Amino acid sequence: MKSTLPNKDELTIRFVMGEIDPSEQVLMQKALTEDENLLIEVEALRQTYARCTRKLPDMNPPAEVQQAILEKVAVQAEKAAQKAPVRYLTFRRLSYAAAATVVLSAGLGWNYINNDSATIPADGSVQTAIPADIEPVMNTPWIDNRDILHINTAGAGNLATELDSVTGRLRPVDDMTPASRPARQLQLTGSTQ
Amino acid sequence: MNTNMMSAAGYTQTDDDQLVRMFRKNNDQLAFKTLLERHQSKIYSYIYSMVGSGDVANDIFQDTFTKVITKMDDTYNEQGKWIAWVMRIAHNATIDYLRKQKRFVDVNAKDDPDYDFYERIPDTELSAQEGMEQGESHKSLMKHVAALPPEQREVVMLRHYYEMSFKEIADLTGVSINTALGRMRYALINLRKMFEQENANEINATE
Structure with missing residues (x-):
C-alpha cells in the first residue's frame, strides 16, 4: 500500500538525516510500516549516506602550510603586542592631562570666587573697597581695591597738577589680603591706613 | 586561569572560546596553534573535496587562516562559535575560487598531475592490504563525489x-x-x- 504522506520526499530525507520533529517521526514510522517502497527508499538513502561518510577521508594540510600560518600568527601577535603599550600610554597620558585640567580649573575658579566674593555682593551690585573710617570726598583722588585710580576732574582744576598731587601721596605698603600669595608685594595706594 | 603557566595538555583541554580569548587578549600563539590543530583537518578536507587540487586547497586554506588572523579583531564578535565563523570564511573562499574558475573540478584533475590525493590519506592503523583497499575505496568515492x-x-x-x-x-x-x-x-x-x-x-x- 502506498503512503499518503504530505511532502514525502522532504520528510524522507529529514528522517534519514535525523532532522525530523517527534510528531513527524510518528507519522513517518507509521508510513514505513504501510509502504514497502518507502521503506526501501529510506534504507537505500541511509546506506548510501553511511557508505559515503564512512569513506570520506580526513586530511591535514601539508606541514609547510601549517608552518606558514603559524609564522603569520607570530607576526600578527608581535604587531598587536607593539600596539598595546602605545594605547595604554596614550590613555594614561590623557588621564593625567584630564586630571591636571580639572585641578587647575578648580583652583582658578576657587581663586576667582574668593577675589570677587569680597567685593561683589549677591545682588550683583559693585561695591568699592573704601575703608570705613575714610569718608570719600568727591574731589579727593582715591584708589579702589581693583587698583583703579579715581580722580574727580569735574572741577575746573588742571589735570596735570591734580595728578602730581595724587602720585606725590602714594607710598609702598604690604598687601596682607588672604587671597594674595604669601610673597610680599609692592603696591601703591592712596589710603592712609 | 594563568595562561603563562598553562601546559600543552592544558591547551588541548581548553575550549575554543577560551583559546580565542587567550589569543585576542594575550597574543597567545600557542592558543591559536591549538585551535588550528584542532580544526584544520575538517576545514582542509572540505576545501580539498570541493576544489580537487592540492595546490589550490593549500592556497585557499592559507588564505582562510590569514583572514582569520588579521580580521579576527574586526569581524569576529564572539557571539557565535569561532569555528563556524572560520568555516564560513573557508566556504566563501572556496566558492569564490570555483566561481572564478567557472567550473567545479574533478579530484583527479589533470592540471595537478604531480599531486596524489590518496597518498595523503592517513593509513597508519591499516595493513598494506587494508591500506590499498581503503585507498581504492576512497578513490572511487571521491570520483563519485566529484561527479x-x-x-x-x-x-x-x-x-x-x-x-x-x-x-x-x-x-x-x-x-x-x-x-x-x-x-x-x-x-x-x-x-x-x-x-x-x-x-x-x-x-x-x-x-
Whole structure:
C-alpha cells in the first residue's frame, strides 16, 4: 500500500538525516510500516549516506602550510603586542592631562570666587573697597581695591597738577589680603591706613 | 586561569572560546596553534573535496587562516562559535575560487598531475592490504563525489565535514532548508546510482 504522506520526499530525507520533529517521526514510522517502497527508499538513502561518510577521508594540510600560518600568527601577535603599550600610554597620558585640567580649573575658579566674593555682593551690585573710617570726598583722588585710580576732574582744576598731587601721596605698603600669595608685594595706594 | 603557566595538555583541554580569548587578549600563539590543530583537518578536507587540487586547497586554506588572523579583531564578535565563523570564511573562499574558475573540478584533475590525493590519506592503523583497499575505496568515492553537481556536493561536504544542520547549510549557501534537503536527497540518489554502476562494471570485468 502506498503512503499518503504530505511532502514525502522532504520528510524522507529529514528522517534519514535525523532532522525530523517527534510528531513527524510518528507519522513517518507509521508510513514505513504501510509502504514497502518507502521503506526501501529510506534504507537505500541511509546506506548510501553511511557508505559515503564512512569513506570520506580526513586530511591535514601539508606541514609547510601549517608552518606558514603559524609564522603569520607570530607576526600578527608581535604587531598587536607593539600596539598595546602605545594605547595604554596614550590613555594614561590623557588621564593625567584630564586630571591636571580639572585641578587647575578648580583652583582658578576657587581663586576667582574668593577675589570677587569680597567685593561683589549677591545682588550683583559693585561695591568699592573704601575703608570705613575714610569718608570719600568727591574731589579727593582715591584708589579702589581693583587698583583703579579715581580722580574727580569735574572741577575746573588742571589735570596735570591734580595728578602730581595724587602720585606725590602714594607710598609702598604690604598687601596682607588672604587671597594674595604669601610673597610680599609692592603696591601703591592712596589710603592712609 | 594563568595562561603563562598553562601546559600543552592544558591547551588541548581548553575550549575554543577560551583559546580565542587567550589569543585576542594575550597574543597567545600557542592558543591559536591549538585551535588550528584542532580544526584544520575538517576545514582542509572540505576545501580539498570541493576544489580537487592540492595546490589550490593549500592556497585557499592559507588564505582562510590569514583572514582569520588579521580580521579576527574586526569581524569576529564572539557571539557565535569561532569555528563556524572560520568555516564560513573557508566556504566563501572556496566558492569564490570555483566561481572564478567557472567550473567545479574533478579530484583527479589533470592540471595537478604531480599531486596524489590518496597518498595523503592517513593509513597508519591499516595493513598494506587494508591500506590499498581503503585507498581504492576512497578513490572511487571521491570520483563519485566529484561527479556530483556542485550544489549537491557542497551540501554533502558541509554536512559531513562541518557537521552542520540543514538550517545552517541553508543559511550559509543562501537557500531554503527544503532546497538544501532536496539537494542532499538528490546527491544520495545520484551517488547510489554511481555505486550501482560501479558494482555492475566490476561484475562485468570479472566475467
